[in-house]
Amino acid sequence: MTAIETTALSKRYDETLAVDDLELSIPEGVVYGFLGPNGAGKTTTMRMLTGLARPSDGSGSVAGVSITDRDSLRPHIGYLPEEPPLYEQATAYEQLDYIAGLRDLPEEPTRARIDDLLDALDLRDDAATRIADYSKGMRQKTAYIQAVLHEPDVVFLDEPTAGLDPRAARTIREMITDLADAGTTVFLSTHILPVVEAVADTVGILYDGQLVAEDAPDALTRRAATGETQTLEDVFLELTGTDHADDAEARDG
Numbered sequence: 001m002t003a004i005e006t007t008a009l010s011k012r013y014d015e016t017l018a019v020d021d022l023e024l025s026i027p028e029g030v031v032y033g034f035l036g037p038n039g040a041g042k043t044t045t046m047r048m049l050t051g052l053a054r055p056s057d058g059s060g061s062v063a064g065v066s067i068t069d070r071d072s073l074r075p076h077i078g079y080l081p082e083e084p085p086l087y088e089q090a091t092a093y094e095q096l097d098y099i100a101g102l103r104d105l106p107e108e109p110t111r112a113r114i115d116d117l118l119d120a121l122d123l124r125d126d127a128a129t130r131i132a133d134y135s136k137g138m139r140q141k142t143a144y145i146q147a148v149l150h151e152p153d154v155v156f157l158d159e160p161t162a163g164l165d166p167r168a169a170r171t172i173r174e175m176i177t178d179l180a181d182a183g184t185t186v187f188l189s190t191h192i193l194p195v196v197e198a199v200a201d202t203v204g205i206l207y208d209g210q211l212v213a214e215d216a217p218d219a220l221t222r223r224a225a226t227g228e229t230q231t232l233e234d235v236f237l238e239l240t241g242t243d244h245a246d247d248a249e250a251r252d253g
């Protein structure tokens with residue numbers, strides 16, 4: 001089964017066509033690196049795929065569930081947004097217990113899982129401190145645990161390593177790979193290209209709401225004509241540079 005499928009998925013905000021006829025077909029157990037310049041439509045896409053924004057046109061399904069059926073979608077997905085919703089007055093323990101309760105997770109294995117994840121991210125010693133007193137990285141770790149706690153089929157991660165120290169960033173990269181190895185599909189949006197190079201099976205590049213490239217990272221960076229290898233950054237800059245901007249201008253008038 002495909003984990004994420006969209007057909008002509010589009011989102012318009014007044015004059016702005018934020019996502020334009022997006023076609024995705026992402027198999028289960030894949031890490032999909034979703035790249036694009038600022039304003040390309042990545043967050044809008046993720047908000048549609050997680051049921052938080054209604055498509056203007058087109059359709060999509062995640063884990064076999066229509067993205068417009070938000071209640072049915074919820075147990076199947078986890079989402080780490082750019083600005084995660086956390087209760088400032090709660091401790092990480094309280095926050096994660098609360099989320100576990102909302103999701104009706106069984107108490108005992110969930111508590112052990114929370115401890116394991118807190119340990120892995122080196123947050124257990126601070127788990128009884130109020131989130132209001134956390135650093136950006138500590139918040140990010142809490143939000144990451146919140147997104148994967150219920151072992152969803154598909155996880156959407158927006159800049160998961162933002163604000164993390166190198167050790168924590170590496171742990172998250174390893175966790176992403178482990179998730180995919182266990183059959184979870186990871187939809188990863190980040191501007192940190194080495195993270196994508198390290199973990200993604202497939203890379204999609206969004207520009208002006210449209211998918212302008214999609215392939216395995218090594219296929220994207222290999223220049224078929226010359227046999228040379230480019231970096232992912234070279235490919236990104238080439239595909240989202242002035243040539244495409246001219247195309248987009250010509251298309252939109």
Ligand SMILES: Nc1ncnc2c1ncn2[C@@H]1O[C@H](COP(=O)(O)OP(=O)(O)OP(=O)(O)O)[C@@H](O)[C@H]1O
Binds near residue numbers: 045
């Ligand atoms: N709620 C909204 N109302 C109006 N326009 C919006 C809204 N959300 C996004 N947009 C517009 O849609 C376009 C795509 O925005 P989006 O946030 O999806 O981009 P992005 O690729 O996530 O960018 P970044 O890398 O900067 O996070 C932008 O032109 C943005 O101004």
